[in-house]
Amino acid sequence: MSTGTLFDKVWDAHTVSVLPSGQTQLFIGLHLIHEVTSPQAFAMLRERKLKVLFPDRTVATVDHIVPTDNLARPLADSIAEEMMQALEQNCQENGITFHKVGSGNQGIVHVIAPEQGLTQPGMTIACGDSHTATHGAFGAIAFGIGTSQVRDVLASQTLALAKLKVRKIEVNGNLKPGVYAKDVILHIIRKLGVKGGVGYAYEFAGSTFEQMSMEERMTVCNMAIEGGARCGYVNPDQVTFDYLKGRDFAPKGADWEKAVEWWNNIRSDADAVYDDVVIFDAATIAPTVTWGITPGQGIAVNETVPTPDEMPADERAIAEEAYQYMDLQPGKPMEGIKVDVCFIGSCTNGRISDLREAAKFAQGRHVANGIKAFVVPGSERVKKQAEAEGLHNIFVEAGFEWREPGCSMCLAMNPDKLQGRQLSASSSNRNFKGRQGSSSGRTLLMSPAMVVAAAITGQVTDVRELI
Numbered sequence: 001m002s003t004g005t006l007f008d009k010v011w012d013a014h015t016v017s018v019l020p021s022g023q024t025q026l027f028i029g030l031h032l033i034h035e036v037t038s039p040q041a042f043a044m045l046r047e048r049k050l051k052v053l054f055p056d057r058t059v060a061t062v063d064h065i066v067p068t069d070n071l072a073r074p075l076a077d078s079i080a081e082e083m084m085q086a087l088e089q090n091c092q093e094n095g096i097t098f099h100k101v102g103s104g105n106q107g108i109v110h111v112i113a114p115e116q117g118l119t120q121p122g123m124t125i126a127c128g129d130s131h132t133a134t135h136g137a138f139g140a141i142a143f144g145i146g147t148s149q150v151r152d153v154l155a156s157q158t159l160a161l162a163k164l165k166v167r168k169i170e171v172n173g174n175l176k177p178g179v180y181a182k183d184v185i186l187h188i189i190r191k192l193g194v195k196g197g198v199g200y201a202y203e204f205a206g207s208t209f210e211q212m213s214m215e216e217r218m219t220v221c222n223m224a225i226e227g228g229a230r231c232g233y234v235n236p237d238q239v240t241f242d243y244l245k246g247r248d249f250a251p252k253g254a255d256w257e258k259a260v261e262w263w264n265n266i267r268s269d270a271d272a273v274y275d276d277v278v279i280f281d282a283a284t285i286a287p288t289v290t291w292g293i294t295p296g297q298g299i300a301v302n303e304t305v306p307t308p309d310e311m312p313a314d315e316r317a318i319a320e321e322a323y324q325y326m327d328l329q330p331g332k333p334m335e336g337i338k339v340d341v342c343f344i345g346s347c348t349n350g351r352i353s354d355l356r357e358a359a360k361f362a363q364g365r366h367v368a369n370g371i372k373a374f375v376v377p378g379s380e381r382v383k384k385q386a387e388a389e390g391l392h393n394i395f396v397e398a399g400f401e402w403r404e405p406g407c408s409m410c411l412a413m414n415p416d417k418l419q420g421r422q423l424s425a426s427s428s429n430r431n432f433k434g435r436q437g438s439s440s441g442r443t444l445l446m447s448p449a450m451v452v453a454a455a456i457t458g459q460v461t462d463v464r465e466l467i
């Protein structure tokens, strides 16, 4: 076993060869696929008459295009139906497990793999999806890949990659009430920038992350990519093992003991050398909301929209673009801005603990007049669990719609779309122009609790006022 960071150890353990280009040929332990980025990859395999090398190491789900209201087949959107059929057929032809709608296991790819125990420490995980970083919460090296790389993994179970540098991001101390994992990562990206992580893997360390649940760690790692880091991870610990134990694909019996031993060995060593270290104090993090068109354009909810003279010169052009697009004035408060749509869901914040926390704030309150508010569980299992706990009733009584699982308005590749200039308060991870289905639609990113606060009041609201 090599010494150093978890990243180095896992990388070394999966290195097949060093290629003439200097890149590493890296073995991929788990390959996750969905309907958007896999069809062309399978087509390329067919063209070259290649087979999927290790079908058992690939797992499929459908998430982006599924409607969250009417799931009747054929789907109303013929392109969505075509994508669904292509995935079904590709999986069937190649002997790949496909978690289809209604199987009880379908959901957003980054929600289902952890909940089934497929995601484990020390693994290499790839998926044709940028938010694959999520799985790093378990101490896996997990990253998003493009369609031609999906082809490479299907055909060879390996990828040609250049090794990343590692930046340790330490956050210490207790989060204040009303402050969540989402606020932590929005704060980090605000401070380090959306390109700050380019060329790095982010190791999230320190007592704040140690105290987080696995689902909170997933929220943080999920958005590592929004900070430019191809992957983000947390060293595995007892919290990780407790979460994993007994899940469908977790090792059992003597294998479990062996696995825990290996998982403990792959943690970053105390004397590991990092390419960079950044330290934050949890006490300084407030409920955070984005005001602009990148996830890095975030501020504490009680701050005012930053003015150009407060920011580094290289951020001014994108800020000007953001003021215009978002129709926000620099120097004006974010609190009190009227919203139109409130969305709780996505692979960032669509897990059971997110819904529990949101329900706490929704209970006994009601969505403001004229606001469309809806909750989309991240998976069929999350939905089932939420319903067993009666959370759906709390949401419905409060005036939220309760939907079927999928990516939904995170990306709006399904019928859930903003209309025109509508402004959405969203628990998702991207506020890019046109992201939520209308080319002029606008998005404010925030925690699920803050989305509820916005839904109840009809405007951007500091969730701490509802505690």
Ligand SMILES: CC(C)[C@H](C(=O)O)[C@@H](O)C(=O)O
Residues within 6 Å of the ligand: 036, 037, 064, 128, 129, 130, 131, 144, 411
């Ligand atoms: C559709 C998919 C390729 C895309 C991604 O890579 O992340 C999507 O999941 C997103 O969040 O924008």
Ligand code: SF4
Residues within 6 Å of the ligand: 063, 064, 108, 109, 110, 129, 131, 346, 347, 348, 406, 407, 410, 411, 428, 429
């Ligand atoms: S929920 Fe959003 S971010 Fe996550 S995979 Fe789906 S579209 Fe991408």
